[in-house]
Amino acid sequence: EISRRRRxxxxxxVQGEVFNFPCGTGRKAKVNSVVVINALDAFVRRNExxxxxxxxxxxxxxxxxxxxxxxxxxxxxxxxxxxxxLDIEFHRTMLELHQKLNPKDVIVGWFSTGKGITSCDALxxxxxxxxxxxxxxxxxxxxxxxxxxxxxxxxxxxxxxEETDLAQCFHPIPVDVKTVDMEKIGGELFRNKVSKKxxxxxxxxxxxxxxxxxxxxxxxxxxxxxxxGKIKPDNNIGRYISDTVGAIPNLSSEVVENIISxxxxxxxxxxxxxxxxxxxxxxxxxxxxDCMPIL
Numbered sequence: 001e002i003s004r005r006r007r008x009x010x011x012x013x014v015q016g017e018v019f020n021f022p023c024g025t026g027r028k029a030k031v032n033s034v035v036v037i038n039a040l041d042a043f044v045r046r047n048e049x050x051x052x053x054x055x056x057x058x059x060x061x062x063x064x065x066x067x068x069x070x071x072x073x074x075x076x077x078x079x080x081x082x083x084x085x086l087d088i089e090f091h092r093t094m095l096e097l098h099q100k101l102n103p104k105d106v107i108v109g110w111f112s113t114g115k116g117i118t119s120c121d122a123l124x125x126x127x128x129x130x131x132x133x134x135x136x137x138x139x140x141x142x143x144x145x146x147x148x149x150x151x152x153x154x155x156x157x158x159x160x161x162e163e164t165d166l167a168q169c170f171h172p173i174p175v176d177v178k179t180v181d182m183e184k185i186g187g188e189l190f191r192n193k194v195s196k197k198x199x200x201x202x203x204x205x206x207x208x209x210x211x212x213x214x215x216x217x218x219x220x221x222x223x224x225x226x227x228x229g230k231i232k233p234d235n236n237i238g239r240y241i242s243d244t245v246g247a248i249p250n251l252s253s254e255v256v257e258n259i260i261s262x263x264x265x266x267x268x269x270x271x272x273x274x275x276x277x278x279x280x281x282x283x284x285x286x287x288x289x290d291c292m293p294i295l
Contacts, residue, residue, distance in 0.1 A: 028066040029136055029153040032059075033179045035072040035111070036140070042074035043113050043142050051079075052113045054124065056091060057138060058098060058105040067108050067136055071098065084120040086127065109136035115143065117154070122168050125156050137170065151175045 035057065042053045055074040061067055073094045076087040099105060110128045112121070121137065128135040137154040154170040219241060225231045251259075 027155045028174045030176050031069045035069050038072045039140055054112045057109040057111055059108045084123055107132040111138040113140050113142045115141055
């Protein structure tokens with residue numbers, strides 16, 4: 001029977017029927033840190049007994065095929081071993097509200113929490129493929145301890161026989177999580193479990209300089225080992241170090257001190273004026289003279 005089946009498949013190929021089995025894609029996913037925060041928040045607030053959270057990814061597609069994921073929201077769902085149901089009305093309402101604030105954001109895929117692809121993911125991918133033809137699937141591993149990559153993204157393609165879809169292929173694609181400087185500062189603050197208040201500007205500056213000094217020492221150690229021939233040089237690392245050093249302006253110590261002094265004086269003047277305004281407002285409130293001029 002197997003040989004007959006293979007013979008029929010061979011005859012079908014001869015007669016012009018074409019099997020389409022894509023091997024993969026050259027895409028890449030760039031995920032904003034807001035997406036991670038929203039997904040983790042939804043997982044923490046999930047209903048009792050719910051094993052994972054499912055949601056929609058919003059962003060845009062670049063010309064080179066990469067996906068820029070800028071936001072996400074969770075979608076209520078019910079899931080079993082054989083079927084899954086989504087609250088489509090909630091999904092459409094959230095999409096409409098979000099696009100009123102960010103008209104350029106479109107659906108780029110969906111996310112789920114867990115360790116891998118499940119049997120229901122094909123059904124969910126079918127739904128989101130109708131919303132977006134190039135929908136990606138992002139999986140976030142929220143288990144502790146973290147013994148595997150936290151983020152895994154898949155680009156999904158259809159395996160077909162002529163115009164008949166046979167199966168879906170989930171191809172892993174690279175994932176980059178983007179953060180801005182302010183988010184990095186907040187992340188460092190949350191790492192410290194004994195923090196009771198936001199550090200002052202001078203304390204933040206000291207911590208930043210300490211961290212910068214440690215990174216410079218690491219780079220110096222690497223360059224020294226390369227020059228001594230103890231480790232093999234990496235051209236990519238060398239170019240990155242060269243670009244970083246080249247971006248630093250060539251300023252003398254006197255110029256740097258003058259810049260810092262001027263900036264400190266400007267900050268002190270702004271703080272003095274803000275305290276004056278606060279004091280004047282407090283006096284006006286006590287005296288009941290709201291119309292009293294501020295300055």
